[in-house]
Amino acid sequence: MRFRRSPAATADTDVAEPGRGIELRGVGHRYGDRVVLEGIDLQLTEPRVGVIGANGSGKSTFARLLNGLVLPTQGQVLVDGLDTRTQVRAVRRRVGFVFQDPDAQIVHPTVAEDVAYGLENQGVPPDERAARVAEALERYGLAGHADHPAHLLSGGQKQLLAIAGVLVMQPARVVFDEPTTLLDLVNARRVAELIAGLEQQVVVVTHHLDLLDGFDRVLVVDGGRVVEDAPPGPAVAAYRTLAERR
Amino acid sequence: MTLALYVPVASPVHRLPAGVKLLCLAALAVLLFARPTPAVAGAALVGTLVVGLGAARLPVAVLARQAWALRWFLLVLFVVHALTADVVSGAHTVLRLLTLVLAAAVVTATTRVSEMVRVVELLGAPLRLVGGRPERVGLLFAMALRFVPVLIERADRIRAAQAARGGAPRGLRALRTTVAPLLVQLLQMAHDVSEALDARGADDVPVRRPGGA
Numbered sequence: 001m002r003f004r005r006s007p008a009a010t011a012d013t014d015v016a017e018p019g020r021g022i023e024l025r026g027v028g029h030r031y032g033d034r035v036v037l038e039g040i041d042l043q044l045t046e047p048r049v050g051v052i053g054a055n056g057s058g059k060s061t062f063a064r065l066l067n068g069l070v071l072p073t074q075g076q077v078l079v080d081g082l083d084t085r086t087q088v089r090a091v092r093r094r095v096g097f098v099f100q101d102p103d104a105q106i107v108h109p110t111v112a113e114d115v116a117y118g119l120e121n122q123g124v125p126p127d128e129r130a131a132r133v134a135e136a137l138e139r140y141g142l143a144g145h146a147d148h149p150a151h152l153l154s155g156g157q158k159q160l161l162a163i164a165g166v167l168v169m170q171p172a173r174v175v176f177d178e179p180t181t182l183l184d185l186v187n188a189r190r191v192a193e194l195i196a197g198l199e200q201q202v203v204v205v206t207h208h209l210d211l212l213d214g215f216d217r218v219l220v221v222d223g224g225r226v227v228e229d230a231p232p233g234p235a236v237a238a239y240r241t242l243a244e245r246r
Numbered sequence: 247m248t249l250a251l252y253v254p255v256a257s258p259v260h261r262l263p264a265g266v267k268l269l270c271l272a273a274l275a276v277l278l279f280a281r282p283t284p285a286v287a288g289a290a291l292v293g294t295l296v297v298g299l300g301a302a303r304l305p306v307a308v309l310a311r312q313a314w315a316l317r318w319f320l321l322v323l324f325v326v327h328a329l330t331a332d333v334v335s336g337a338h339t340v341l342r343l344l345t346l347v348l349a350a351a352v353v354t355a356t357t358r359v360s361e362m363v364r365v366v367e368l369l370g371a372p373l374r375l376v377g378g379r380p381e382r383v384g385l386l387f388a389m390a391l392r393f394v395p396v397l398i399e400r401a402d403r404i405r406a407a408q409a410a411r412g413g414a415p416r417g418l419r420a421l422r423t424t425v426a427p428l429l430v431q432l433l434q435m436a437h438d439v440s441e442a443l444d445a446r447g448a449d450d451v452p453v454r455r456p457g458g459a
C-alpha cells in the first residue's frame with residue numbers, strides 16, 4: 001500500500017448519509033462584489049437532474065458548488081450530509097466532475113495513464129488499478145487506444161477519455177458541465193447514451209436540450225436564481241419563454 | 247513536433263526497467279564525451295541502431311523522424327566545425343550528437359511515460375525528507391509531455407484564425423501576434439487544468455511525512 005489514509009479521511013465517510021443527496025441551503029455566490037448566484041434552496045435526490053439557462057446565468061458556478069470546486073460565499077452545500085466547506089476531500093471522492101473541454105482535464109500524455117491518474121490519487125494498489133483501467137477502457141470504447149498519445153484522439157474520443165478518467169474512480173454522483181458542447185452530433189449522442197446508462201446520480205448542465213429526455217428534474221437558471229424547477233417538458237418550455245422575452 | 251512517444255511492441259528492450267535504460271543512456275553520453283574517437287562514436291551508433299531497430303523492433307520511421315528534426319542543427323554544427331577546425335572533426339561531432347539523440351529516442355519509444363515518471367519520482371524521493379512531494383515532480387514531468395502538443399495545436403489554431411481573416415504575418419511579427427492571444431488562452435487553460443486536477447483528487451493524496459507518521 002503506497003498511501004496511508006489519514007484517520008480524518010476515514011471519519012468523513014463514516015458520517016455520510018447517502019439518502020440525503022445533494023442539499024443547497026440558502027446558497028449564494030459572489031466573485032468579488034459581483035453576485036453570480038443567490039437564494040438557492042434545493043435538495044437533489046433524483047437520479048437525473050438537468051440544469052439549463054443562458055450563457056453567463058451561473059450554471060457552471062452552480063455545478064462547481066456541488067463538488068466543492070467553488071465554495072459558497074453564503075449558505076451551505078451538503079453532499080450526503082458532508083459539508084463542501086469542511087469535508088471537501090470526502091465530497092470530491094463522492095462527486096465526479098466532467099468539464100466541457102476534455103483537453104483541460106486529460107493530464108497524462110497517453111490514454112491508459114490518464115485513466116489511472118485518479119486511482120493513483122486514491123491510493124489504489126497497482127494490480128487493482130491496472131484491472132480497473134482496462135475495464136474502463138473497454139467499457140468506454142477506448143480499449144484499442146491504451147498506449148495512444150492523448151493528443152492524437154478525436155474530439156469525441158477525448159471526451160470519452162475524460163469521462164472514463166472520472167468514472168473509473170466510481171463516484172456515487174457525477175456532475176457534467178456542458179459535456180457535449182464541443183462535440184459533433186454523432187459523438188454528442190454517444191456521450192448522451194453513456195450518461196443515460198450510468199447507475200450513478202447525474203447532474204448535467206447543457207445547451208443540448210434533447211440530452212434531458214427522460215430526466216427526472218430540470219432546473220432553469222436565470223440571472224443567478226433558479227427560476228423554474230420542473231420535469232423536462234415544462235422546464236424547457238419555461239426556458240424558451242425566457243429566451244423569447246429577451 | 248517530435249516527441250518520440252511510446253511505441254508499443256513486446257520486446258526485451260521494452261521490458262527492461264526504465265531506470266536501467268536511463269542509466270545506459272547516461273553511460274553512453276559519458277562514454278561519447280570521455281572517449282571522443284570516431285571509432286567509439288561509430289560503434290555507439292551501430293549499437294544504438296541494433297538495439298533500436300533489431301532488439302526493440304522499432305519502425306525505422308521513429309528514429310528517422312528524430313534525425314530529420316535535427317537536420318538543420320546538425321548541418322550548422324557541421325559547417326561551424328568544418329570552418330573552425332576541419333571536416334573530420336565536424337563529422338565526428340555530428341556523429342556523436344546524432345547517436346545520443348537516437349539513443350534517447352530508443353529509450354523514450356520503449357518506455358511508458360508512467361515508468362519514466364516513476365524514475366523521476368524515485369530521483370525526487372529525497373524531497374520527502376524536507377516535506378516535498380516527489381509525486382508532484384513526476385506529475386509535472388508527465389503534464390509537460392501532455393501539454394506541449396496541446397500548446398502547439400492552440401498556436402496553430404490562432405494562426406489559422408488570423409489567416410482566415412486575411413492576416414498572414416511572418417517572422418517576428420507573427421511571433422508577436424500569436425504569442426499574446428496564446429498566452430491568454432494558456433492562462434485560461436491553466437485555470438481549467440488546475441480545477442480538473444482538484445476534481446480528480448490531486449489533493450486527496452494524504453501527505454506522507456518523514457518517518458511515516
Ligand SMILES: Nc1ncnc2c1ncn2[C@@H]1O[C@H](COP(=O)(O)OP(=O)(O)O)[C@@H](O)[C@H]1O
Pocket residue numbers: 031036053054055056057058059060061062
Ligand atoms: N472565476 C470567476 N471570476 C469572476 N467572475 C466569474 C468567474 N467565473 C464566472 N464568472 C462570472 O460569473 C457569471 C456566471 O458564470 P458561469 O457560472 O460560468 O455561467 P454559465 O456557466 O451559465 O455561463 C458570469 O458573468 C461570469 O463572467
Ligand SMILES: [Mg+2]
Pocket residue numbers: 059060061177178
Ligand atoms: Mg458554463
